[in-house]
Amino acid sequence: MICPKEGRYFLQGNIAVGEAAIRSGAMFFAGYPITPSSEIAEHASIHLPIAGGTFIQMEDEISSLAAVIGASMTGVKAYTATSGPGMSLMSEHIGLACMVEAPCVIINVQRAGPSTGLATKPAQGDFFQFRYGTHGDHMIIALSPASVQECFDLTIQAFNFAERFRCPVFLALDGIIGKMYETVNIPKRNEIKVVNRKKAIASKVDYQPYQPDEHLVPPFVPFGSPLITRANGSGHGIDGYPCDDAKNHEQLVRRLINKIDRYKKEISLFKEYYTHDAEVLIVSYGCSTRPAIAAMKEARKRGIKVGILQLQTLWPFPEELIASITSKAKLILVPELSLGQLKSEIIKYCHQKPVIGINKLGGVSIQPEDILTVLFREIEK
Amino acid sequence: MIYSNKDHFEMIISGVGGQGNVSSGIIIGEAASCYENKFVTMTCTYGTEARGTFAKSDILIGKDFVDFYECQSPDVILVLHKKAYPKIKDKILEDTIVVVNKNEVDQVNMNLGEIFSLPFSEIAFQEIGSKQVVNMIALAFIVEKTKFIRNESLVNAVQNKYASGQIAELNRKALEVGFSIA
Numbered sequence: 420m421i422c423p424k425e426g427r428y429f430l431q432g433n434i435a436v437g438e439a440a441i442r443s444g445a446m447f448f449a450g451y452p453i454t455p456s457s458e459i460a461e462h463a464s465i466h467l468p469i470a471g472g473t474f475i476q477m478e479d480e481i482s483s484l485a486a487v488i489g490a491s492m493t494g495v496k497a498y499t500a501t502s503g504p505g506m507s508l509m510s511e512h513i514g515l516a517c518m519v520e521a522p523c524v525i526i527n528v529q530r531a532g533p534s535t536g537l538a539t540k541p542a543q544g545d546f547f548q549f550r551y552g553t554h555g556d557h558m559i560i561a562l563s564p565a566s567v568q569e570c571f572d573l574t575i576q577a578f579n580f581a582e583r584f585r586c587p588v589f590l591a592l593d594g595i596i597g598k599m600y601e602t603v604n605i606p607k608r609n610e611i612k613v614v615n616r617k618k619a620i621a622s623k624v625d626y627q628p629y630q631p632d633e634h635l636v637p638p639f640v641p642f643g644s645p646l647i648t649r650a651n652g653s654g655h656g657i658d659g660y661p662c663d664d665a666k667n668h669e670q671l672v673r674r675l676i677n678k679i680d681r682y683k684k685e686i687s688l689f690k691e692y693y694t695h696d697a698e699v700l701i702v703s704y705g706c707s708t709r710p711a712i713a714a715m716k717e718a719r720k721r722g723i724k725v726g727i728l729q730l731q732t733l734w735p736f737p738e739e740l741i742a743s744i745t746s747k748a749k750l751i752l753v754p755e756l757s758l759g760q761l762k763s764e765i766i767k768y769c770h771q772k773p774v775i776g777i778n779k780l781g782g783v784s785i786q787p788e789d790i791l792t793v794l795f796r797e798i799e800k
Numbered sequence: 801m802i803y804s805n806k807d808h809f810e811m812i813i814s815g816v817g818g819q820g821n822v823s824s825g826i827i828i829g830e831a832a833s834c835y836e837n838k839f840v841t842m843t844c845t846y847g848t849e850a851r852g853t854f855a856k857s858d859i860l861i862g863k864d865f866v867d868f869y870e871c872q873s874p875d876v877i878l879v880l881h882k883k884a885y886p887k888i889k890d891k892i893l894e895d896t897i898v899v900v901n902k903n904e905v906d907q908v909n910m911n912l913g914e915i916f917s918l919p920f921s922e923i924a925f926q927e928i929g930s931k932q933v934v935n936m937i938a939l940a941f942i943v944e945k946t947k948f949i950r951n952e953s954l955v956n957a958v959q960n961k962y963a964s965g966q967i968a969e970l971n972r973k974a975l976e977v978g979f980s981i982a
Contacts, residue, residue: 429829429840538848599869600826600842602833706869713868787868 420466425607432570432597433500436526436590437462439574440498442611445524446472447497449486451479451505454539455594456528459500480505484512484525491521492650494616494641496578500526502594503545504535506552513587514553517675519650520629520637522581522616524574526590528597529705531756531782540782541594543705546760549589550734558676560686561589561734565708567601573688573731579614580686584679585636591733593756595706595784621646627657629671635678679735687740688731693719697726699794700748702741702765704730707754707785714790723798730761738768745769750797752777754785773797801897801914803875803948809861810871811948813935814888815880815904818851820935824878825857827939831957832861832949841866854883861948876946877913878938879905880920899942901934916945923977933974940978951979 422428422438430438437459440448448463464474473490477483483499490497501509506527516523529545531537545552549561560580564570574590581588619626619638628648629637637657640648649659654671656662679686692715694700699718701711708729718725728744730737745751751769753762754777762776777793779785803809811828813821825842832838841860847853858871876897879885882905889912892898896913903921918941924934936958943954955975962968 427834427837429826429833429842595843595869598844600829600840600844601866602829602839602841709868716867784870786870787872 420470421462422605425605428603428605429600430567430603431458431600432564432567432592433458433528434462435567435570435603436500436574436592436597437466438605439571440524440578441466441470441472442608442613443496443575443578444613444615445496445498445578446470447487447490447495448472448499449475449477449483449490449497450499450501451477451483453502453505455530455541455597456500456502456526456592458597459526459528480508481512484509484516487523487525488512488516488519488521488650491516491523492519492642492648494639496522496582498524498526498578500528502528502530503532503542503548506545506548510552513559514555514557515652516587517553517557517559518652520585520675521587521650522585523587524577524581524590525587526592528592528594530594531780537782539594539598541706541756541784542780542782543593543707543756544760545591546733546755546757549591550736556672556676558679559589559734560584560586560679560732561591562688562731563591563704563733564596564731565703565705565729566596567599568603569731570596571603571605575611575613576688579612582614582616583636584682585616585639586679589734591705593705594782619646628659629655629657631674631678635674635681683735683737686732686735687737689737689740690729690731691744692727692729693724694726694728694744696724697748698724699726699750699752699798700745701725701727701752701754701790702730702761703727703754704733704761707756710785710787710790711754713787714794717787717791718794723794725794736764741765741768742770745772748772750775752790752793752797754790756780756785801946803946806875806948807863808866809948810874811859811876811878811942812856812871812874812888812891813859813878813880814854814856814884816852816883817846817849817855819855819880821855821857821880822846824935824939825859827954827957827961828859828949830960831953834960835953835956836949838949839863839865841869843869854887856884856888875948876942878942879908880935880938882906897942897946899938901938916941918981923981924974927977928970928973930970933970936971936974937978937981940975941982944979944982
């Protein structure tokens with residue numbers, strides 16, 4: 420590992436993700452390097468084998484996620500890293516991971532799209548792709564860091580959620596946060612809370628691989644163990660065999676959604692800055708949080724009560740949090756490196772308060788001045 | 801011009817790819833983060849080419865956290881190549897210290913900022929016998945002049961990066977030269 424022990428380091432966001440993955444117990448990476456995520460694959464290729472794990476560079480992103488799902492079903496913690504174009508190729512297997520309930524972490528360091536877009540240049544345009552990138556009804560978890568420290572912390576969290584809920588978890592970085600270097604505190608190994616998937620305890624006679632526990636998650640049996648398990652992308656019963664019965668499908672899909680939805684409050688991670696008296700609320704995530712903090716401090720110097728809600732969990736979307744926190748605000752600003760994807764979600768839950776987007780394309784960062792200009796214009800109205 | 805007590809310090813290292821603009825930033829980041837308990841944020845700009853096109857690092861040093869990751873009022877700008885000067889010129893403020901490698905940058909507006917123009921390439925070649933340590937000499941020069949971090953923090957960070965061998969020795973000497981010409 421680059422950071423052999425606890426302490427202070429100066430790391431790139433992508434490298435902090437890799438360091439956290441190994442500390443989470445990840446032992447398998449399959450991927451196809453793409454900027455601005457390539458350092459995650461590079462880090463895995465060097466450090467996973469040393470830790471006793473496996474790195475495979477695949478022929479494309481379709482096979483990358485397939486390999487990750489396969490590895491996960493053998494009981495290994497597995498991850499992959501990509502950017503928008505690779506995410507699009509992974510779409511089919513995101514659904515497969517949901518359906519077979521394969522815990523895995525998919526890191527998308529977002530770059531400007533659509534298509535190959537602007538290589539290496541940052542964006543936040545995959546907000547809805549995280550949620551709806553694969554077909555069919557499903558629920559997804561997506562976490563997004565706004566600093567290199569959060570890259571480390573939320574990677575640990577992503578693996579923990581994946582293991583606990585037996586589902587794919589996205590880590591939504593962007594080209595700015597992934598490529599940024601920053602001071603990081605790496606905790607002691609024994610201070611890092613690591614969750615491992617619940618193992619099935621059953622006899623050969625009564626074992627059903629998709630029999631959920633009280634939390635709606637089926638305890639896990641790895642491929643190759645004496646208890647026979649199955650993984651099936653088609654509708655399946657608790658035995659794992661294909662089943663196209665209407666009632667069974669309804670139960671299965673509802674459970675896949677409810678196992679996450681039921682714990683939405685625990686999954687919903689966020690940070691607040693001066694929201695207690697904020698008349699203007701900035702809602703942000705990822706890189707856009709940083710110019711927002713600078714703009715908020717400048718506005719407060721001038722006597723304007725601005726606060727920030729930084730979403731670390733993007734999906735499941737924290738509707739109740741948005742509804743309660745926006746109730747006191749007179750104006751809501753949403754800076755993002757897209758044409759208003761987060762904004763359109765906030766509008767649904769913010770009591771018809773005015774929501775103004777601060778949007779930028781072209782792979783360049785939002786500046787604090789961009790936010791202040793809109794703020795001053797709006798409060799003068 | 802002493803910055804040791806400043807709560808927020810900004811520095812741009814600019815040049816072209818291959819001159820160590822990013823690795824210099826990492827060394828400063830490690831020196832301030834690991835040896836002085838400061839908080840450092842660095843963002844980099846570079847082309848898809850490995851060498852020869854504009855490259856820069858924005859390094860921001862704070863006490864506990866740095867809000868925004870791009871330099872808005874740089875205290876120091878290092879210019880290692882003539883291709884970089886036009887790109888960073890607009891960032892120069894009245895009291896910005898602009899350190900220029902005279903051998904690589906021929907045209908500089910002497911009224912913009914406080915200029916220190918030194919023949920770093922020549923010094924590197926004469927004193928160390930290698931132009932590859934130009935960035936190290938310049939870094940040491942800036943640290944000695946401004947004291948935004950302690951000299952020994954820079955030495956420790958460089959030593960930590962290049963533990964032993966010829967490269968470590970070259971860099972160690974380069975730092976000594978840089979400190980001495982400030």
